[in-house]
Amino acid sequence: MPIQVLISDPLSEDGIYPLQQATNIQIEVATGLNEDALLEKIKDFDALIVRSQTQVTRKVIEAAEKLKMIGRAGVGVDNIDLEAATEHGIIVVNAPDGNTNSAAEHTIAMLTALARKIPQAFNALKNGIWDRKTFIGVELKNKTLGIIGLGRIGAEVAARAKGQRMNVIAYDPFLTKEKAQKMGIDFGTVDDVIRAADFITVHTPLLKETKHLLNKEAFAAMKDGVQIINCARGGIIDEEALYDAIVSGKVAGAALDVFETEPFLDHKLLTLPQVIATPHLGASTVEAQESVAIDVSNDIVAFFNGDPVRNP
Ligand code: NAD
Ligand code: MLT
Numbered sequence: 222m223p224i225q226v227l228i229s230d231p232l233s234e235d236g237i238y239p240l241q242q243a244t245n246i247q248i249e250v251a252t253g254l255n256e257d258a259l260l261e262k263i264k265d266f267d268a269l270i271v272r273s274q275t276q277v278t279r280k281v282i283e284a285a286e287k288l289k290m291i292g293r294a295g296v297g298v299d300n301i302d303l304e305a306a307t308e309h310g311i312i313v314v315n316a317p318d319g320n321t322n323s324a325a326e327h328t329i330a331m332l333t334a335l336a337r338k339i340p341q342a343f344n345a346l347k348n349g350i351w352d353r354k355t356f357i358g359v360e361l362k363n364k365t366l367g368i369i370g371l372g373r374i375g376a377e378v379a380a381r382a383k384g385q386r387m388n389v390i391a392y393d394p395f396l397t398k399e400k401a402q403k404m405g406i407d408f409g410t411v412d413d414v415i416r417a418a419d420f421i422t423v424h425t426p427l428l429k430e431t432k433h434l435l436n437k438e439a440f441a442a443m444k445d446g447v448q449i450i451n452c453a454r455g456g457i458i459d460e461e462a463l464y465d466a467i468v469s470g471k472v473a474g475a476a477l478d479v480f481e482t483e484p485f486l487d488h489k490l491l492t493l494p495q496v497i498a499t500p501h502l503g504a505s506t507v508e509a510q511e512s513v514a515i516d517v518s519n520d521i522v523a524f525f526n527g528d529p530v531r532n533p
Contacts, residue, residue: 223247224525225265225287229254230272232294233507236514237270243522260284268521270294270514271301273483273501279305290524292517295320295504296373297454299427314520314532318373319512320504325377327503328422328452331476332382335448336361336420338474340497359419362386367418369411369434370425370453371396378422379406390417415439420448427454435459440466446473452503455480460490467495478503 226240228250240246251262256276263269263285270292271277277291282305291301293315306313334340337358345352366382368375371393379389383405390407392414401408407417411434415421421443425431435449436459449472451458460481466472467490474495480488483501490496504510520530 224267225249226268226270226521227251227262227266228270229259229275230270230294232270232272233510233514236294236511237518239515239518239522243525245525246522256280263288267525268292270517270521273297273300275300277301277306282306282309282311285309285311290314290521292521294510294513294517296324297426299454312524312530312533314517314524314530316513316516317532319516320506320509321373321377323506323509324374324452324503325381326506327478327499328374328378328424328450329381329385331450331452331478331497331499332366332420332422333361333385335450335474335476335497341494361420363388364419365390365417367391367414367421368406369393369414369421369423370431372424374453375422375424376404378424379404387420390414411439412442415442416444418447419444420450422450423453423457425453425457427456431457433457433459433462435463437462437465440471443471445471447471448473449475450477451475452478455483455485460488464490464493467493 224246226246226248228248229252231252240248254262259281263281267287268290269288272294277300279302282302288311291306291311291313293301296315296317298313298315301313303313338356342356363386365388368379368389368391371391379391382389390409392409392411396408398408434457440462463475467475477498479501491498520532524530
């Protein structure tokens with residue numbers, strides 16, 4: 222009996238080549254399943270590959286009678302109940318660096334679009350409005366970018382922001398003064414970053430400790446006119462508090478790629494002209510999607526061949 226692999230979110234066709242080549246593996250692609258449909262389907266599978274849409278809850282894991290492995294084609298594993306997976310002896314692998322570059326580039330694109338109000342100006346133009354007054358932006362040069370979470374993506378964003386002649390200050394529990402000095406950036410506590418920055422971008426995972434890291438109190442401590450970017454995870458920013466901070470004028474703008482609940486539609490944040498948004502596109506490039514799918518596919522092939530996996 223071949224090993225049955227379920228792919229429940231859209232993945233790069235080229236990236237799953239290692240699975241297609243494995244003679245002992247059979248793949249089924251079934252995307253957009255609701256929880257009931259997934260609970261029914263998962264029973265027959267030895268491995269499951271997801272991106273961020275599929276919620277691999279405890280219920281799903283308990284229904285998965287044969288499941289031995291979950292592959293996350295991306296970084297964040299917050300859509301997988303890791304505790305339940307561990308209890309059931311299911312190994313979880315991710316692809317920690319395949320989309321780093323894409324996510325960093327998207328962050329810089331959002332930062333620049335936010336500063337220069339590019340989406341708003343384009344939208345006006347499309348509606349037949351030639352308006353050169355409303356869309357006056359600010360330069361990035363000599364502004365301070367505050368980065369919270371200086372891991373793979375945060376560090377790439379820092380390097381690119383320096384290329385824009387920005388000053389960078391960062392906080393990460395693993396960042397030292399020496400390391401920051403080597404990178405040519407400033408090092409501070411979360412409070413230091415929040416108080417110093419003209420633009421703040423978050424690049425932490427969504428954890429108990431990072432949930433609503435940017436909340437009412439944090440916004441109050443920021444500079445007037447600060448602008449916020451989130452291309453990491455919804456939930457790191459308290460969306461209600463962000464809305465209030467924008468309406469009060471404290472926050473001048475926000476660029477959001479990720480949201481507490483996705484899909485993010487009909488939310489009052491989207492009614493504010495100061496907010497620009499993309500539908501979780503940070504990793505959505507041909508290169509990143511191929512790379513993360515290859516990484517998890519290789520790990521699944523290796524695991525079922527009894528070989529070591531790269532990213533357990
Ligand atoms: P990473 O593990 O390399 O870096 C995360 C960093 O956050 C680490 O250095 C860690 O020390 C730091 N951190 C943890 N807790 C912290 C805290 N309380 N305060 C400050 N820093 C803290 O991960 P990465 O590859 O850089 O990814 C970062 C985030 O971006 C993840 O949540 C990931 O899911 C998300 N992401 C989103 C997209 C997208 O499509 N928008 C794409 C890729 C990654
Ligand atoms: C990730 O954590 O890698 C991102 O959410 C990208 C994604 O899978 O869409």
